[in-house]
Structure formats: C-alpha cells, structure tokens
Amino acid sequence: MNIKENIQKLLESKEISNYKISKDTGIAPMTLSDYATGKSIIGNMKLDHAIKLNEYYLKNKDILEKNI
Template sequence: MKEDIRKLIESDITGYKINKETGISESNISRIRSGKIELGSISLDNATKLYEFYKKHKEDIKPPQV
C-alpha cells in the first residue's frame, strides 16, 4: 500500500485532480510531495483515500518526466 501511494505522489497526476476525487487538500498533497509531511506520517484516512485513488487510476499513473 505504501509503495503504491508513493508511486501516486511521485506521479505527474495533478494535486487538483487528487483533491477533487479524494477531498485531500492540494496544500497537503503538495506538502507530502515536497517532503514537508512524510508519507509514514499521514493519517490512516488520507492513506486509504490515496490508495483507493491509486487503485482506480493505476493505469494512468506514470513516473514524472525527467
């Protein structure tokens, strides 16, 4: 689960899209992406939302373009 959430967080899917489907604020998504909030420190509720989002969209999740 944690590795799948990491793939989502590191993907190029916008914080806006994640926010609209999960209800997790764009600022929290941004803080997770920037490392200000560690992935292991997010609430169980948010982890569940992010994991469900990942499962729904895993075909669309690609690593960020370097």
C-alpha cells in the same frame, strides 16, 4: 507493492495532478503538496488519507503505470 509506495508513486505522477487528486479525494492540495515534497512524511499520514490515496492509486493504476 505496499501502500506507502503506491501513495508516493501517485503523488509523483505526471499523469494525474495533485489538484485533480485533491478534487477527487477531498484531501487539501496543500496537504498533498507537503507529502509530495517531503515536508510531511507519508508514514505519518492520517489513516483516512492513506486509505483514500491508496484506493485512488489502485483505481487509476493503469493510467499511472502506462509509462513504466
């Protein structure tokens, strides 16, 4: 799976809220909301945000994919 797909899956997750992701990663809730709703394009995300979100996804992969 690629990084963009990981981030998309994370932001669309019902298991972990964007609020919790924001608190755990330090990325502003509004920024996460913009990516989740498509207002901002994940492919244009700041590199540090992409790294943080991908690492967060990988750390929580078992929780995020339990319903797949």
